[in-house]
Amino acid sequence: MSGVEITAANGRLPLWRAAWVVARRDFVAILFSRAFIFFLLGPLFPLVVGSLAAGVGGQVQNQILSADVGLAMPTPDVDAMLAAREELAGKLGPAIPPFVVVRRLQPGEDFAAAPLLEGREGQLAAIITGTLDQPTLTAPEANLARWSGTVAYIAATARQEQTLAYPPVGTVAVATSGADQNRGRYGTARTGQVVLFMLIMLLAGMVLSNLVEEKGNKIIEILAAAVPMDAVFMGKLFAMLAISVVGITVWGTAGATLLAIGGRSLEDLASPGVGWPLFLALAAAYFGMGYLLLGAIFLAVGSMAATVREVQTLSMPVTMSQILVFLFASAALTRPGEWVDHAAMVFPLSSPFAMLGHAAMDEAVWPHVLALAWQGACVALFVKLGAGLFRKRVLKSGPQGASRKSRSLVTLVRGLFSKGSAGSA
Structure with a gap:
């Protein structure tokens, strides 16, 4: 397998292969669980909140534009x-x-x-x-x-x-007229930002509690002995991203069906500056970047929690931080070309929201190429730093020495991972 491989003397799997096995394990476990049905029903509540926020935003829009x-x-x-x-x-x-x-x-x-x-x-x-x-x-x-x-x-x-x-x-x-066009594009931009924010807030927050059960029953320590902890971090992060894509696909299909039944379509919104096909493609790219950026932070922070109560304590500042980032990007949308706008485009956590707004307001494409490249570099940095904190915190969740029974479990897990990697190859 080409690429950089991190191995240990005890015969651990290469980093990317181990990450793939962890991601596949988490993805299948979540996808075929009963709780996944309730996960798919979850957006009903944020949609109601989003509709109310859109109504308030429409009143503010008349004053802004x-x-x-x-x-x-x-x-x-x-x-x-x-x-x-x-x-x-x-x-x-x-x-x-x-x-x-x-x-x-x-x-x-x-x-x-x-x-x-x-x-x-x-x-x-x-x-x-x-x-x-x-x-x-x-x-x-x-x-x-x-x-x-x-x-x-x-x-x-x-x-x-x-x-x-x-x-x-x-x-x-x-x-x-120019005013009508700008007003319509502003509505499209604000709608895109609200939808992107609601999806990331709903989906990225789930990784906070991803490790609580495994830390409680010491499975994480067996995983740490079998594969690199960086692989566990990346595997869990990308598994949750894949689950999110499945959920968005289901919600998007259901939403498109309801709009078609009601005789509504995207044509009811003003056409974004870059056009609908490219706007939707950029929305998907910015969702992936925003999810990975926030998910890397949340997974690292979530590794500090050992119980559900601690996760609940951490969820409040996490939610507030997301709201502040969204408000920052929304404020930048009303002040194009000013320092607030440039700061929102450069700051990694607000960049996906700010750039999606620009995709609706402006026709230029080249800023999105630069923004995606910058966000990709930030994702790599956040994943690296998050994996380091994750490794440091998780490996402190139990004693370092392994008993004879633990060593036998480690040997068994290594064998399962080796079979899984061989099957995926």
């Missing part, structure tokens, strides 16, 4: 509209949309508003052109009905006439 109205008018009209908007905003508050200056037109200069909006750039939801006497509002159909009256009121205020006669507002409908 501003829908700007652009001004492309002669300079005196622009200044008058801005002054009128500020005056009315102080009285009416959020009912008056924010104005941004797109262009100050020279006398006789024309401006094409529709191509700019359909280019989906920036946060523009509508553009006002024309003059104070005859303003023209260019926007998607929904925004035309929403803002036509407001524009007429602002233009009338800007004319500073005593009668406050409303000027007629011309309208031009477009298919979409």
